[in-house]
Amino acid sequence: MKRVLVIEDEMPIARLVQVYLERAGYDVHWNEGDQWSVETFLTWKPDLVLLDLMLPDQDGMEILERIRQYGSCPVIILTARGSVPDKLQGLTLGADDYIAKPFDPEEVVARVQAVMRRSTYIAEADTIRLGSLTIDFSAQLASLGKEPLSLMPRDWQLLAFFARHPNQCFSRDQLLDQVWGMDFEGGDRSVDTAVKRVRKALQHWSGVEGEISTIRGMGYSLRVY
Template identity: 80%
Template sequence: MKRIYIIEDEMPIARLMQVYLQRAGYEVNWNDGNQDPVQTFLSWRPDLVLLDLMLPDHDGLDILEQIRQYNSCPVIIITARGTVPDKLQGLAQGADDYIAKPFDPEEVLARVQAVLRRSSYLAEADTIRLGTLTIDFSAQNVLLGKEPVSLMPRDWQLLAFMARHPNQCFSRDQLLDQVWGMDFDGGDRAVDTAVKRLRKSLQQWPGTEGEITTIRGMGYSLRVY
């Protein structure tokens, strides 16, 4: 049974989501913000988080940032802050989806199911196709159309990691930990260098399908369109 963790201080909204999710067969845990949201996240280990941004004692984006430091658990933001800049900021910091209040609970359920399906596919698939870009994890090779893309081993590892987590922003430190390893002592500029090489290797990948973007002050993201 998949676990859904709701971080929401408004009880009527939390209860409404809880009822719909439980009816759909999910196990649900609700945190109104009085308990430490991140500690509960770490101890309960949910499959997906529904996160309000406007909590009385916490900043939702700070919670999202802390979650991203630990793993890539899918996070859907549900908030009254529904302007385009708010949405772009939430997605840039690693949210998988963004829903503005007021909302239809059926839509929330549909979004949850869609994000979980996508996350399961990306985690388990041996091959991922992003438009004309094909990434074969078993063979550790990359094709653009039918043409092979030659990558250095580290660049392959970086692309493989980011392809498993599309549309999420990772800081240099996070990429160093996940791709280079905790014991790497070469400095975070190694990430910039690898990204530059990777972009050059993928320069024929149509920008309408995807790209490796720089999120100023935050890090890098493999955007898929």
């Protein structure tokens, strides 16, 4: 049974989300936010985190950053802070989706299911090598030579998608559909931000064996020399 950790200080909202997720077959643990700690996260080992940003004693963005330091667990932000700058900040820090309050609990369940599917769809038992760049789908790891790359979950998914389709150009909308999912509402700037992070991770590979190219007016392509 997949585990969902809900970090939310408002009990009625947390209970509503918990009821709907449990009906959908998830094991749900509620944390009020002020009691959250890295130890809780590492001990319970959730498969996904639903994170409120407006907590009484902690900054949700700081919690997101700390979760990212300890692994690639998918995180969906669930908050009343629904402005575009807040969304972009959350997605830049590695959130997998962003749901603004008020919300439909059935939509929350659907978003959780979608993110769960996306986090596992590339876990296949094969490996792609592009020069010194190795993409191991079974372990969900990428490395340059013997050095593993540090990638956020979404960045890993983006690089894996590019690696399966080298030398093909994809528009931002196509990448949103294929990597983020058709129900994602963060906008195509999320693609630009993720591409920038992946390029930084590939800085020692780019220009030597390949690169992620910007095709003006069309989109992005993983060019392999």
